Amino acid sequence: MAQQASTSPEAAQMIRDISDIHFVSIALIILGTWFAVTLVKRTLPWIAERGPNRLRLWLLGAVPIFRLVATALAVAWIIPLVFKVTVENFLVIAGAIGVAVGFAFKDYISSLIAGVVAQFETPWRAGDWVKIGSDYGEVRSVGMRAIKLRTLHDDIITVPNLKLWDSNVANSNDGERTLMCVADFYIAPHFDTQRMRAALRDVALTSAWLCYDKPIIVFVEQTEVGTHIELRCYPFEMRDQGHFISDLTVRGKEAIRALGAREVAAPAAAS
Amino acid sequence: MISTTPPPEIHPLVPLEDVDVPAWPERAALKMAALRIRTLLTRSDQRPFIAEDRLDDSVDVFSDMATPAFCAPLMAELDETLASWATNPAPKQWIKPLVLPPCDEQELLSRWANRHQHEVLAPPTRDALLTDTSEQQIDLSGDGVLVIPQLEAWFLRHRCGLGLIRTLLTTLAGLERHCVVGCNSWAWAFLCKAVDAHLILPEPLTFEPFDEPRLRRWLADIARQQAEEGTRFRLSRNGENVFALDRKGRPRQAYFETLAARSRGIAWVAWHLWQHSLKKASEEVDNDCSEDDQQTLWVVALEEFSLPGSDGAQALLILQALLIHGSLSARELERVLPDPGFQGMHHALHRAGFIGERDGRYYCRARAYPAIRDGLATAGFPLDGY
Structure with a gap:
């Protein structure tokens, strides 16, 4: 009881008197921050979709950074309005909040921290094409707790930032404006490999979606079911990857037939 | 003012890599940026793709002078660049690749070749491009200058459409004959990627972009030759003479600077934009049109047209x-x-x-x-x- 009595006045000293706390200011700060974040969250992606392609990734990437900075500023502004900030007070408050919240919202807090870490490690950025677990899609938005992916099938998938700790994240473009696309072909082994490579290279070279600045690779390997050829190349706009791969596949099949070769079933289907 | 504007100077062709397109005047750049932001903010995804376009609103008042007018100075520039090379029996470079800006509706290099009676290598039909050409030979032997005016006519962006251009380039690689190869800049960019054209046709030349003084002098020269005597060119916005200069000899209006930037210094693009911006006062609408007005051509501001980037x-x-x-x-x-x-x-x-x-x-x-x-x-x- 004596101990309790001695700590209560200390705790009371950490928090300002109710009459000294400017609740209106705090409310205005929270409201202003929320308004600014919402405005940026809506406006920048909207402009990014309509503006020049080269600015899109930059604009989308600015949203989470702005939110992080705005939130940090708001918290830094509000704390002195509520607490008497000293080193001792800070340690006591941080410890108490850490223990209480850590137990109650372990995963949530972990996701929030992962969200902050992701801002610096950048395993994904808004506009990137990533594969997390079995989900592949474009990062549409980066939130404090989770990111949203839009898949090639137009599904929206919400992935908690928590995945950063324990999942492999494959980023196909890593901030660049294009990514490698691969069209796979499995061909019965009796054909002229050199002519086939040249023909498939021409298929890529004559695609309307091709990015001129990146290389084209025709990769050939022998497998149990036949010769596996990967046509690897880059579209100039990564959102067109579905069109690009379809175009390569359709015209690649034509080229294979024109050379008198025969496609075989893929290994997975064969087994 | 047209009469006092000096005639244009002849500029030899320049290396493609040295091309520096004219910059926008500050005021026009700001105006255009503001317009683009406004378009971006007010654009609706439901808008029909073509609806806002107004390219066909204008009436061409110079249509009868369109064809030959802009060819002559460019022909002179080709002569300036190629004349001594064409008569040199042992030139350093047998092949002169020329990369021309796009939208050359007058086929300038063919005209130049015909004027000098050079041999012109006719391109195959586009259907012929899709047949197997692995065994095909192209005969480029002969005397005098050979001109291949449009390299873009020798391929089709199709998986079977690159064979003949490869054969042609291989033949050109060993050629010891004066040969001028023309190609439009978009085809050139594609061919450099697709068939490494730049390795066989190195250091291509192109027209030096028309900047403000050159464009103003050139258009004044054409107007002097072909417009009725005494015709005045006045900006519809403020009535000022578009060719007027200040005391220091600088243009009073930024019209030609803007035109040079908008056309990227491409002569025929600038010519068409200029022609499109000329209007006559309408007699039907304005009955008190004076005789003075009859000799005035009004130059309307260059409009900013845009294609949508996302939904087209x-x-x-x-x-x-x-x-x-x-x-x-x-x-x-x-x-x-x-x-x-x-x-x-x-x-x-x-x-x-x-x-x-x-x-x-x-x-x-x-x-x-x-x-x-x-x-x-x-x-x-x-x-x-x-």
């Missing part, structure tokens, strides 16, 4: 294909485009004035080129080097 993918693919190939028939267009379902779009583009049609072949119109290039750049398409 089909149109942009068509325009890119036309720029790369120079011109294509509807059937050839289908062959080089990635997806079926393009049947209606080229008609819409034609109606809107972005593309023209001649002898069943579609081509990008010169006066729409700035808008087309901006649209392709905004959507991230690979661009030309001019």
Whole structure:
């Protein structure tokens, strides 16, 4: 009881008197921050979709950074309005909040921290094409707790930032404006490999979606079911990857037939 | 003012890599930026692709002088560059690659070759490009200068359409004869990627971009030769003479500086934009038109047209294909485009004035080129080097 009595006045000293706390200011700060974040969250992606392609990734990437900075500023502004900030007070408050919240919202807090870490490690950025677990899609938005992916099938998938700790994240473009696309072909082994490579290279070279600045690779390997050829190349706009791969596949099949070769079933289907 | 403007100087061609397109005047750049932001903010996704375009609003008042007017000075520049080389029996470089800006509707290099009676190598039909050419030989032997005016006519962006251009380039690589090879800048960018054209045809030359003084002198010269005597060119915005200079000899109006920037210094694009911006006072509407007004041509401000970057993918693919190939028939267009379902779009583009049609072949119109290039750049398409 004596101990309790001695700590209560200390705790009371950490928090300002109710009459000294400017609740209106705090409310205005929270409201202003929320308004600014919402405005940026809506406006920048909207402009990014309509503006020049080269600015899109930059604009989308600015949203989470702005939110992080705005939130940090708001918290830094509000704390002195509520607490008497000293080193001792800070340690006591941080410890108490850490223990209480850590137990109650372990995963949530972990996701929030992962969200902050992701801002610096950048395993994904808004506009990137990533594969997390079995989900592949474009990062549409980066939130404090989770990111949203839009898949090639137009599904929206919400992935908690928590995945950063324990999942492999494959980023196909890593901030660049294009990514490698691969069209796979499995061909019965009796054909002229050199002519086939040249023909498939021409298929890529004559695609309307091709990015001129990146290389084209025709990769050939022998497998149990036949010769596996990967046509690897880059579209100039990564959102067109579905069109690009379809175009390569359709015209690649034509080229294979024109050379008198025969496609075989893929290994997975064969087994 | 036209009479006191000196005639244009002849500039020899310059290396393609040294091309520096004219910059926008500050005020026009700000105005254009503001307009683009306004367009971006007010653009609706439901808007029809072609509806806002107004390319066909104007009346051409100089149509009778269009064809030969801009060819002569450019021919002189070709002469200036090629005359001594063509008569040198042992030149350092047997082949002179020339990369021409796009939308050359007058086929300038063919005209130049015909004027000098040089041998012109006719391109094959586009159908012939799709046949197997592995055994085909191209005979380039002979005397005198050989001109291949449009390299873009020697390929089709199709998986079977690159064979003949490869054969041609291989033949050119060992050629010991004066040969001028012309290619439009969009085709050149594609061929450098597809068949490494730059390795066989190094250091291509091109026209030096027309900047403000050159453009003003050149258009004044044409007007002096072809407009009625005493014709005045006044800006509709403020009535000022568009050719007027201040005491220091600098232009009072930024019109030609803006025109040079908008046309990227391409002579024929600038000519078409200039021609498109000239209007006559209407007698029907304005009955008190004085005799003085009859000799005035009003220069309206250059309008900013734009293609949407996000919702016009089909149109942009068509325009890119036309720029790369120079011109294509509807059937050839289908062959080089990635997806079926393009049947209606080229008609819409034609109606809107972005593309023209001649002898069943579609081509990008010169006066729409700035808008087309901006649209392709905004959507991230690979661009030309001019």
